[in-house]
Amino acid sequence: MAPKPPSTLKRPPDALIRRFHLGQVGADTVRTYLTKGYSLAICCRACPRLIEWTPEDLVQKFERRVDVKIADIAARLSCTGEEGCGSKDVAVFPHLYDGVWSWTPPDR
Numbered sequence: 001m002a003p004k005p006p007s008t009l010k011r012p013p014d015a016l017i018r019r020f021h022l023g024q025v026g027a028d029t030v031r032t033y034l035t036k037g038y039s040l041a042i043c044c045r046a047c048p049r050l051i052e053w054t055p056e057d058l059v060q061k062f063e064r065r066v067d068v069k070i071a072d073i074a075a076r077l078s079c080t081g082e083e084g085c086g087s088k089d090v091a092v093f094p095h096l097y098d099g100v101w102s103w104t105p106p107d108r
Contacts, residue, residue: 004054005099009041011050012093017043020091025071028094030062033070037101038094040070044079046087055101066106 011017020043033040033055040053053061062068070092078088 004056007039007052007095007098009039009050009052009095009098011043011048012091017045017091020045020093022071022074025069025074025092028070029067030058030070030073031066031105033058033094034066034103035105036094037097037103039097040073041093041095042074042077043091043093044085044087045089045091047079047085049079049083049085052095054099055097055103059103 032038037055039055040058042051042053043049062073074090074092077090077092079085079090
């Protein structure tokens, strides 16, 4: 796999993150993000942490479940790991992937 390009992803203003709710995600699925070439941006609402799951990351994590809704994924996310604060309160949004991306969807 080629190295990932530098990302232009930036954390949105705090006011937008505070107003986020899962209903804003709508019916988008992993398939939607892969088809459109989006990364999944994940912002902790309790600390400044920002993570990007690139299309390659999404394929790796959800290869057999591309029809799972982004809202369902977001509801299970938390700010964990070495740099995490432990909060389960996150906001998510699409970010157009900065690299070259094409994807052939599997048959349903």
